[in-house]
Amino acid sequence: MSPSSHRQAPVPSWKVLLGALSLLVAALIWMSGLVNSLSRPSVAPSLNLQQQEVQLLAEPALPDALASVLLGGEDPRTTLLGSLEPIPAADRSWRQAQLLMLLKGELTSESTIAVAGDPLLEQLLCEARGGVRDDCINLAVARGAALRLAVSATLPLVTTVMGTALLLVQGWRIWRGRRESWPDLMGPNLTLLDMALLVAGGFVVISAVGVPLLVVPLVTRLTAALDSPRREAVGVVINYSAMALPSLLILRRQLASLPEETVPYGGWLQWRWQPLPGACLTALVGWFKVTPIVVFTGWLLVRLFGDPGGSNPLLEMVLESRDPLALSLLALTAVVLAPLFEEVIFRGTLLPVLARRTGRGTGVVLSGLLFGMAHISIGELAPLTVLGIGLALVRCASGRLFPCVLMHSLWNAVTFVNLLLL
Template sequence: MSLKRLVLAALSVLVAALITVSLVGSYLEPQTQGQINLLQTDLSLQAREWQGLGDATTRDRLVGNVQGAITAYEEVLATPTPQNQPLRLQLGLLYAEAGQRDRALDTWQRLINEAQGATRRTVEVLLGLWADPPQLLPEAEPLIKNALQGWFRDRALKRLYELQQRPDALTALLSAEQDRAQAAFYRLVLIGTTPLLGSLIGIALWIVWLYQHLRRRHQGNTLPPLTAVAWGWETLWAGMVIWFALFFAVSLLLMPLVRSLIGVVLPLRSAIAQTLYALVNYGMIMAAGLGWLWYCLRPFGKRPADWLCWQGGLGGAVRWGVGGYLAALPLVLLSSLISQALLKNQGGGNPLLEIILQSRDYTTFALLYVMVAMMAPFFEEILFRGFFFRSVQSYLPLGTAMGMTGLLFAIAHLNLADLLPLTVLGTVLSYIYWRSQNIGAAMILHSLWNSGSFLGLLLLSGGTEAGF
């Protein structure tokens, strides 16, 4: 065996070990989907206050009730950690709203022994508000406004204003709450109906495509695969293994070193600081990956335009990209439900979701959107569809090549929670690339998928205070 192959074999073992450790480690982390589900629960609680929906029974039937919200919170909080202290704070308010005052006080009393700073003072405020007799602390109102949001803030402020006998403040609060509740209901409808309608269209597209496939097969006029590549298995092996090695080198060595140096001057605690760090990290991974691909394929005299495929131009890319997005919806949503059921709220998630959920300003949103909806689709489609899929489909059956590409695409995201859904999405991306013979179609599909997920999170979390 040559020295080059020995080095590649050693790197392959190292990369496989790092991937395995990352995937196994992600199983020990709670799914980000659990937090997303709680955001939808919070939105439902806010919408439930809109009196335009009818009486309390009708509202409970349409958007859910407090007891359902309690169950959702208890499932996520089955294993208390310091990171979910705000959720336990909110669970106590749910108990109080449901008339379970003793459980609320017990929840807050246990929390006060662990919490510090503003969280501890807020717990003290809530304990005072629901104590018998009530005790009103001087900082109650600003603490509630700073520590709580949405429905939970309204519940605490309502209790405070009632005890303080401030009818004007209570009237203004209830009026503003109705406006927020109406907006929350409309957001809830949009979040619930858009994927459903898109999925129905996607199912229809699959029926049409299946009919076309069977008709071509009957006529002996099946679609050919993409043109074969000029390089062999060893080039593919080197290309992917060294890219993964560069990915881990940047993520685990270079950027942590940079972060430690920057952290002396600028601690990365705010959402904007974390966003800038993630943007630089991904930018370096992208530059390293594209540079390595160029170097790897240079001996074959191929420019990117010569092997990426761009048949049909922009019009074809848009048509297949949009169609592919709708076709992916029902399959990925179904696989997500299966994954959640199998993993029982374990398996980790994309760390960018945490930043998106914590963000409250347009600058952070804009930078995150550039990364998830422009940079990621551009680079990842070149790597996984343009290079990897084009390579393996030259030597393997088409369906096998699509599935293998989808699996590697999912593995590269390094969390078990997304493994099944991203395998399905990656397989659909490969299918659309093959059908359209246009890398732009895969990029547009990928961008639409990330954009839809991004905007859905903004609708759930409320975006900026001024914007939503």
């Protein structure tokens, strides 16, 4: 059977109806999720507070020239106090209340403060009890905080500068007519109806309905004996795996139905693991190029509309967790599981099908938009759409899926490390 005859085979009416219903329900779920994400808190305030705390710890170890750059010429105590005071008392955590009391000098003999293992509270409590500031400073902690602050500040800057330079070089080459030709975009010989069933039916509807009904109660029972944050981290791994399973099973069934003689060299998904160095270089260059555009998109969004909120809850979990096992499980989800699954669906399957039906340019944009919407966060929709378009362009330019997985993993890993530094 030829590919054309496979595409022209009569489609059962029940399949068309199921696809249309899946699209309708998925659209409702996504729209509702995007609207509801506006009520979710943004991670930006927590991130700013963490950064200000690191600045306060790092200040004694920073040379004057570096301090003026990393601290912005402001007193970190005043900055942290100014960020804590506007938080309503009912919304302050216990630790934030302790920090505020110490920064304002309101410590009394009746005050109860637990500072064990918290270097910032230990330093401020020592000073509040009349200790000499130099004697209250832990230089080892200050040097570690200074290093973390320097890395977290310079890494995005270096990445943006290098990415911008690479984009300018590529723009120059295109202007001079030296753009390299792209290989044919190979992928599964599936239809748009198949994609509706895969993405809308499996990825959205079954996962959004089935996981809460069947998996969440089971996970709750399995993790009941664990303490927080390990309980939440184990739940994240299990829930994400359960959400990915329906789509992967549907895709496996769809690929199995295709004639074996039509499978292209390298397979339907075009993983093409080798050569590994070339895949790593392609992923690294793609990451550099997409970073300044994503950063600019996020900056422009905040400048025009303010912080819309709706951050991924996983970011808040990483910021608040201090448990190595919990952080390892969250890293496994963000750096390994999510890139593998999402690249198989969006760049391995959806992109080639859309490009074949609508044209390569339209397919790149549509697949990127659907990738952004799939994260159900109005605040991250535009930046993630740009990231999805960048990943799609890497897939088109390389003809391989594996560099997209590496690039996606690198993006998530750098984000994860930046959160850990703060």
